[in-house]
Amino acid sequence: MHVTCIVGARPNFMKVAPILRAAEAWPDVRTRLVHTGQHYDERMSDLFFDQLGLPHPDIHLGVGSGSHAAQTARVMLQFDETLDHNPTDLVIVVGDVNSTLACALVAVKRNIPVAHVEAGLRSGDRRMPEEINRVLTDQISDLLFTTERSAADNLRAEGIAAEKIHFVGNVMIDTLYRHRERARQSDVLSRLGLTERRYAVSTLHRPSNVDTEADALNTVRALEEVARRLPVVVPLHPRTRLKLEEFRLLDRLLGWPAMRILEPLGYFEFLALVDRSALVFTDSGGIQEETTALGVPCLTFRDSTERPITITHGTNRLVGLDPIRVAAALADLLTGHARQVSVPELWDGHAAERIWTVLRQTRSARSDLAAPAQG
Numbered sequence: 226m227h228v229t230c231i232v233g234a235r236p237n238f239m240k241v242a243p244i245l246r247a248a249e250a251w252p253d254v255r256t257r258l259v260h261t262g263q264h265y266d267e268r269m270s271d272l273f274f275d276q277l278g279l280p281h282p283d284i285h286l287g288v289g290s291g292s293h294a295a296q297t298a299r300v301m302l303q304f305d306e307t308l309d310h311n312p313t314d315l316v317i318v319v320g321d322v323n324s325t326l327a328c329a330l331v332a333v334k335r336n337i338p339v340a341h342v343e344a345g346l347r348s349g350d351r352r353m354p355e356e357i358n359r360v361l362t363d364q365i366s367d368l369l370f371t372t373e374r375s376a377a378d379n380l381r382a383e384g385i386a387a388e389k390i391h392f393v394g395n396v397m398i399d400t401l402y403r404h405r406e407r408a409r410q411s412d413v414l415s416r417l418g419l420t421e422r423r424y425a426v427s428t429l430h431r432p433s434n435v436d437t438e439a440d441a442l443n444t445v446r447a448l449e450e451v452a453r454r455l456p457v458v459v460p461l462h463p464r465t466r467l468k469l470e471e472f473r474l475l476d477r478l479l480g481w482p483a484m485r486i487l488e489p490l491g492y493f494e495f496l497a498l499v500d501r502s503a504l505v506f507t508d509s510g511g512i513q514e515e516t517t518a519l520g521v522p523c524l525t526f527r528d529s530t531e532r533p534i535t536i537t538h539g540t541n542r543l544v545g546l547d548p549i550r551v552a553a554a555l556a557d558l559l560t561g562h563a564r565q566v567s568v569p570e571l572w573d574g575h576a577a578e579r580i581w582t583v584l585r586q587t588r589s590a591r592s593d594l595a596a597p598a599q600g
């Protein structure tokens with residue numbers, strides 16, 4: 226079985242790493258790694274390959290940045306062309322970035338089966354580009370691997386057959402458990418002069434929070450609420466930095482002694498920082514899950530989440546987009562009692578192995594997955 230795995234953007238790397246590693250247990254499986262190049266900076270891409278032990282991509286499409294249409298179209302054109310020369314039996318896509326949808330669409334049009342890892346998550350907010358990517362990718366995928374049970378309900382409500390859906394757990398948490406000990410050896414806290422559980426970590430980059438001047442200002446105000454209470458480490462995503470500079474808000478943040486504005490961090494450094502922090506303030510999807518697995522309180526600067534289990538079982542709280550609500554939630558968190566939390570079902574470090582078990586079983590049962598590789 227020849228399987229092509231797609232990565233494009235930073236949150237994909239930690240999801241694909243355990244899938245590739247688990248494939249090594251099966252001598253009849255050949256994997257090929259395609260990097261679309263959606264993220265291309267050293268700190269957004271190469272560093273993760275090194276730290277996570279990802280193999281060098283077999284194919285790099287080098288698409289870079291652009292509008293959603295341009296980026297998606299470039300990935301499609303270039304991935305399509307590579308399939309002329311690199312036949313495959315199955316394409317695995319992960320997450321919800323533009324590269325996920327683009328490659329799934331190319332594959333399905335060539336009648337190549339698609340497996341979507343992290344299927345069925347829904348925020349219900351179609352203004353999020355990721356939500357569009359999720360809904361469409363799931364519609365055209367043959368196998369849907371889910372991280373939490375609510376995802377299957379979402380998929381069935383959209384008419385997806387139950388037999389395509391497999392609850393396997395969370396590959397991103399496979400990676401987190403694998404590297405947690407290694408990350409604990411990082412000296413990042415002492416380098417930044419931080420004391421365990423006496424600082425916050427913040428990442429904010431959603432277009433809806435940074436792309437317009439009014440939204441960026443609101444985000445800055447919310448961040449300032451955090452900095453009023455404790456030191457806050459802010460590894461800035463490139464799009465956030467660009468927007469803050471454009472709106473002349475970066476200097477305002479830099480003026481706060483409690484604010485530690487950094488470049489994007491590597492996986493180990495970031496995990497080490499989050500693991501020992503008092504709380505995380507974010508608009509990321511994945512970090513809501515990582516904090517739940519680590520038991521670190523998370524305040525999510527959004528109105529909705531596609532990962533409800535992080536609220537019902539985990540450490541996550543949605544604080545909306547109002548800096549005053551952020552301040553209230555912070556006060557509550559820093560003075561209140563710890564909530565009872567539990568690690569979600571099957572977030573046990575073995576999701577990738579379950580994926581391969583399903584893939585191999587499906588392959589023996591289904592002729593389209595067992596057919597010779599097609600171009």
Ligand code: UD1
Nearest residue numbers: 234235236263264265266269290291322323354355463464
């Ligand atoms: C993408 C994903 C988002 C994910 C995020 C993680 C989509 C629709 N969005 O958003 O779900 O949470 O990645 O980081 O796919 N840039 C650089 N260097 C890079 C990459 C990007 O400077 O290596 C800058 C460019 O100015 C670019 C902007 O960031 O235009 C946005 O990059 P893009 O990949 O389009 O989306 P993200 O905001 O990173």
